[in-house]
Amino acid sequence: MGRKLDLLEIFRTRKQMPGNLIVLSGPSGVGKDTVLRALKGACPGLDQCVTFTTRQPRPGEVPGKDYNFVSAEEFQRMIDDGEFLEYARVHLDSYGTPLASVTKIRETGRDAVLKIDVQGGCTVKEKVADAVLIFVAPPSMEELERRLRSRYTDSEEAITKRLNDARNEIAQIQAYDFLVVNHDVETTVEELRCIVMAERARVLG
């Protein structure tokens, strides 16, 4: 049976990369980790990109899987050599996504997923025009506050800061391609899966 279809093949190979770059952002407490874990199970062909960090490993964290742990000097060298697609300093620690890791995943035809903040997402979009930016929002600020408090891990001051950060991030949704409101994990994962599947069918002009 003939499978050849010259014109269609032309359009498929127009894509610079066989796999997509998916950026997932959303305020602390919205449930990104839970949702991303379930999404990877529900949607084959997704690889989360391992971030480089200067902070110390926490108990149970696996180097090369949870993070790539490097020294501050090595991190600075990677910045100087332009190896990061985006990086950020959070308090005293630095976190960065190396472009090489993203490219490696995309070249195999799998989609690379980054879980980064809105500022990082905007930097990625500037450098990778076909990156797909998804913002996961809470149903309301009150619900976000409730979720943060239910974790029992943050001080009052930390919660206030996280809520302020959330408002600032939500104000930048316009820079994003998709907005998913996380009412419940199952529905959110299904919406995210649909976005990933749809983007695989996108025609690039």
Place this chain on the structure above:
Amino acid sequence: MGRKLDLLEIFRTRKQMPGNLIVLSGPSGVGKDTVLRALKGACPGLDQCVTFTTRQPRPGEVPGKDYNFVSAEEFQRMIDDGEFLEYARVHLDSYGTPLASVTKIRETGRDAVLKIDVQGGCTVKEKVADAVLIFVAPPSMEELERRLRSRYTDSEEAITKRLNDARNEIAQIQAYDFLVVNHDVETTVEELRCIVMAERARVLG
């Protein structure tokens, strides 16, 4: 429980229309009708826009459901009054999509679906910038020919013409947003459903 989230509400109301406009195109014989029927079943909130035509009703066709049947004079008046989002003459008959019908569907928050040819799709995109154009392609030209022949309804001449039209349409895929290859109905419908769901989560800048 508070549901108010001012910033989010602002972004939701930025959309000019609550519902989307989905355009489905693809060569004759690719299976658009089968796929679209199944899609409407699998994906609530989709309304196919009823086309106006000057041709005579065929046995079993329900006016106002399958088509709106109008005289050539009335069709011309609708053209003159700019009522059509797009229209086309096929042999001696005319077919047109009225903008009012599309708007009426979208205003209710449902998605309007048009099944039209690529030329019509391009016209729609010029007039409705946020229209979502999906092209359904056959796995190969050989498979398309096999499907056309298995219908036993076309003359040899008609099949040759349809295959030529198909090549011309495929050459214009670049104007489309999404490309779905119809290997089997079930997979195709699921891909289309994902595109429709994803577009509902799109942020408009």
